[in-house]
Amino acid sequence: MVEFLPQPLRGDYLSNQTLSPKIIWSATVVSIEGLNVIRSGKLVLENVNLEISKGEFVGIVGPNGGGKTTLLMTILGILQSSKGKIEVFGSNPYPTNFRGEVGWVSQTAANIPTKMRMTVRELITMGTVSRIELWPFSIHSKEKRERIEKAMELTGISHLADKDISRLSGGERQRAVIGRALASDAEVLIFDEPLVNVDRNARNGILKLLDKLCHEQEKTLLLVSHDMAAIRQSAHRVVYLDGGIQYDGHPDNLPDLIDLAGLRGIQHVHQTDDQEEE
Amino acid sequence: MAISEPLVEFLGFFLEPLAPFMPGHTFPAFFELEMFHRALIAAFLVTIVAGFYGSFLLMRNLALMGDGLAHVSFGGVAIGIVLGAAAPLWYALVFSVIAAIMIHELQERELLTGDASIAIFLTGMLALGLVVLRIWGGGITSDIEGYLFGNLLLIDYEDLDLILIVCVLSLGSLFFLHDALLATTIDAVAARVQGLPVRWIGLWFSVTIAAIVVSMVQVIGTLLVTALLVTPAATAQLVGKSYRSCIIWTQVFGISSVILGIYFSSELETGSGSMIALISAIIFGIVLIGRSIYNQKTNNLNP
Numbered sequence: 232m233v234e235f236l237p238q239p240l241r242g243d244y245l246s247n248q249t250l251s252p253k254i255i256w257s258a259t260v261v262s263i264e265g266l267n268v269i270r271s272g273k274l275v276l277e278n279v280n281l282e283i284s285k286g287e288f289v290g291i292v293g294p295n296g297g298g299k300t301t302l303l304m305t306i307l308g309i310l311q312s313s314k315g316k317i318e319v320f321g322s323n324p325y326p327t328n329f330r331g332e333v334g335w336v337s338q339t340a341a342n343i344p345t346k347m348r349m350t351v352r353e354l355i356t357m358g359t360v361s362r363i364e365l366w367p368f369s370i371h372s373k374e375k376r377e378r379i380e381k382a383m384e385l386t387g388i389s390h391l392a393d394k395d396i397s398r399l400s401g402g403e404r405q406r407a408v409i410g411r412a413l414a415s416d417a418e419v420l421i422f423d424e425p426l427v428n429v430d431r432n433a434r435n436g437i438l439k440l441l442d443k444l445c446h447e448q449e450k451t452l453l454l455v456s457h458d459m460a461a462i463r464q465s466a467h468r469v470v471y472l473d474g475g476i477q478y479d480g481h482p483d484n485l486p487d488l489i490d491l492a493g494l495r496g497i498q499h500v501h502q503t504d505d506q507e508e509e
Numbered sequence: 510m511a512i513s514e515p516l517v518e519f520l521g522f523f524l525e526p527l528a529p530f531m532p533g534h535t536f537p538a539f540f541e542l543e544m545f546h547r548a549l550i551a552a553f554l555v556t557i558v559a560g561f562y563g564s565f566l567l568m569r570n571l572a573l574m575g576d577g578l579a580h581v582s583f584g585g586v587a588i589g590i591v592l593g594a595a596a597p598l599w600y601a602l603v604f605s606v607i608a609a610i611m612i613h614e615l616q617e618r619e620l621l622t623g624d625a626s627i628a629i630f631l632t633g634m635l636a637l638g639l640v641v642l643r644i645w646g647g648g649i650t651s652d653i654e655g656y657l658f659g660n661l662l663l664i665d666y667e668d669l670d671l672i673l674i675v676c677v678l679s680l681g682s683l684f685f686l687h688d689a690l691l692a693t694t695i696d697a698v699a700a701r702v703q704g705l706p707v708r709w710i711g712l713w714f715s716v717t718i719a720a721i722v723v724s725m726v727q728v729i730g731t732l733l734v735t736a737l738l739v740t741p742a743a744t745a746q747l748v749g750k751s752y753r754s755c756i757i758w759t760q761v762f763g764i765s766s767v768i769l770g771i772y773f774s775s776e777l778e779t780g781s782g783s784m785i786a787l788i789s790a791i792i793f794g795i796v797l798i799g800r801s802i803y804n805q806k807t808n809n810l811n812p
Contacts, residue, residue, distance in 0.1 A: 307702055330704040337698055347568045347695075350751040357692040361704040363685055395750045415703050 258285040260419055260451050261306055266315035268298070268305050275301045277475045279315070285418070288445045288452045290466030290482065292459060297473040299455045303421055306453070307335060319419075331361045334412030336405075338424040351399070351407045352392045355379050358414030382413040385448070386440060402433020406440065413444075419451045420444065426458045434458075438465050511666035513547075513673045521546045535775040547669050548661035548781075549771070554676045555725045556737055556767045560759040561683055562721055563742040565714065568694045572739045574612070574715075577627035578722040579734035581608040584634030584641075586656045586726070591645045596667040597656075602675075602723045604634065609719035613712055659730030659782020661771070668727055675724040679717045690714060691752070729782040736786030737763060744793045747800045762792055 261283040268276040276298045283289055291299050304310040305317060308324030317323060320332055359375045383389045386406040396404055405425055412420055422441075426434050442465055444450045456462055462469055463482045471478035471485065478485060521543060528540035539545040566572055585604030589597025608630045615626040642653065655663045664672075683690070693700040693710050701707045725734050741763035742755070749755030770785030777784070 307698070309698065309701065327701045328704075329702055333702050335696075335699045335702045337696060347564075348746055348749045348751060348755050349695075353752045354695070357688070357695055358699075358703070360688040360692040360700070363689050393751070412699070 259283070260285050260287075260320065261453075262316075262318045263306075264316040266305070266317055267313045268301050268310055269313045270301055270310065275474070276305070276472075279472075279476055281470065281476065281479070283451065283453070285451050286445065286449050288441070288465065288467045289454070290462035290469045291453065291455045291472055292457070292462055292469060293472035293477075298475075299472050300423060302472060303423060303453065303455060307333065307421065331415040332418050334358070334415050334417030334420045336408050336412050336420065336422045336425055338427065349396050350393050351383070351388055351396060351410070352379065354396055354407055355382050355410045355414050358382065358411035361415065378414050378416060382410040385413060385444070386410040387436075400430075400433065401428040402430065402436060405429055405433070405437060409437075409440065417450070419453065421453045423455050424457065425454070426456055426461055434461065441465055511670050513550075513666055513669040516673065517543065517546050517550060517666075517669070520550055524549065533772060533776045535778075536772045539771060539775065544662065547664050547666070551664050551669055551672050552661060552728050552767045552771065552781075552785075553764070554672055555721070555728050556741075556763040557760065558676045558679050558721055559725060559737045560741055560763040561756070562679065562714075562718060563738040563763075564745070564756060564759055565690060565694055566718065567739060567742045567746070569714075572735065572743075573624060573627050574718060575722055575738040576735045577612070577631040578605045578609060578719050579726065579731040580631040581605050581634040582719075582723045582726055583656060583731040584638035585723075586731075587638030587641045587646065587653070590653065591641050596671065598668055598671050598723055598726060601726060602671070602720060605719035605723050606716050608634065609715040610712065613715040617708065617711070655730075656726055657730050657732055658780050659726070659728055659733060659785075661728060661781040664727050672724040672727075675720045679721055682713065682717065686710060686713065729785055730780075733782050733786040736789045737766070740786075740789040740793055741766060744789075744796050747793075747796050762789070762796075766792060 259282060261281065263279055263281040266276060266279040266281075267274060275296075279302065291302065293299050301310060305312055306319055306324060308319070308327035308329070311325045317325075319329075322328075356375075356379055359378055380389070383392055386409055388403060388406050388410060391399065391403060391407070396407060399407065405428075409420075409422075409425070425437060425441075429437060438461055441452060441454065445452050445467075454462070454466065463485070466482055468480065469478070469482045469485050470476055524540045524546055528537045531537040531540055539549050563575070566574055582598075582601035582605045585601035586597045588604075589600030592600070594600055612626045612630060615621045620626075621629075646653075652663070654660070689700070689705050689710055692703065693705060693707050697707050722734055722738070725737060729737050742759045744762045745755040745758035749758050766785055766789035770788040771781055773779070773788065774781040774784035
């Protein structure tokens, strides 16, 4: 059975816990080995190895075009890998075959209200739709209503339930979209830049919410963000992605950007300028 | 016997007693004569269905889709007429559904962006219709004008059968797929991750829109379909505060446009389709102005 065990987890956040190997094995949520992904004829991800366990909060950082969104889309089963092995909850995610175990909070989610009028409750209700059901009876199921109320309570927007989403601030809107993902009762939540278009106070509020989801609700979080401070502040583990994984470990040990560029054999722009002057 | 005949008889029973209460000289006839009953029932049926689906077209940024498919259906009508079909709308239905599937696939495979594929089908099929009519059909006759601009009075039982079948099927399927369609419309990726068959829902939506557009052709005309499909839904967005209230407002604006449109067209002896389209645009204008004034006032109160 040893070959099924994951690689030891890097970073020190689990070091004080004494999990038996079996528990660690059963708690693996995402398992990626030697993954290559080609998009529009271009190799975007090369030889990616990643193991994510239940309850982890993983921050994914990297330059634009470094393959962050591609990695998320591959985990979601929307993009197909060209080489390597990917398993989410023990099976290949492509083509997307989840039943609510995974929640997705997209970067464009904040643009929803430009398309339509909708209350917060109506938006969150959409997170509970996972199969074709007879409308309007589906809305009245007690279990669903409870899930919707719980999602609003967790995200702290119960008082806004009947408000039009176009009237919400950026932060409140982002909470509503997170609430929608929570309403599906997802174990894994995947966020693509949830902190854009959000002011400083709201940003801290959302980071607190993510922390709560991870530690109190035992959700597994995957967060793509350009906000390095936020990642350092809240994630257990950070993955630096630039064509492949350049760093995977505790946020405190993340080398600075010059070193990361050096990892790929690229000289930092300022260094080059200095050298030219010399 | 046409399947819509019992429905017309049944509803006629309720419409006739209303005639004495209706204003105008010609308008009450819509409640008295069976031929007008057909027109009235057809107009209400397509307006209700168009209201539900129009909201989704708007939310999916596909307002042009209805227009495009209507032009495609004109090509189908022209070919049907030239081939001597009794009900050329069935030809239009086949053409529109095929075009809807192709537009959907082109978008899905990212071969063409939404607008471009719609524009190509729109102009191509309209041109085909015009050429076919010019060569084999004797040009644009008054019958054909009925399809271009809508003519309620030309609706016979065969046309009403098609309208009834399309309306029942599209409302029936919406009853099952409403939540899934809404979730897909808000965020397709999230819906897919939640386990919904996003691609099939999109295909079903496109095909249903094609059928609805064809059912609307005789009521409002291929050139004016957008007036009933999109305008009431767009007006509702100005006043509604929730999705549910927008759905209700869409029906209110759609049905008012039809009633007022039929009233004015019968009294002023204009085409019914163009009058319905004009009224729906006027309602939109009035609500827009009212909304701006209201916004200005509330902004002044809370600077």
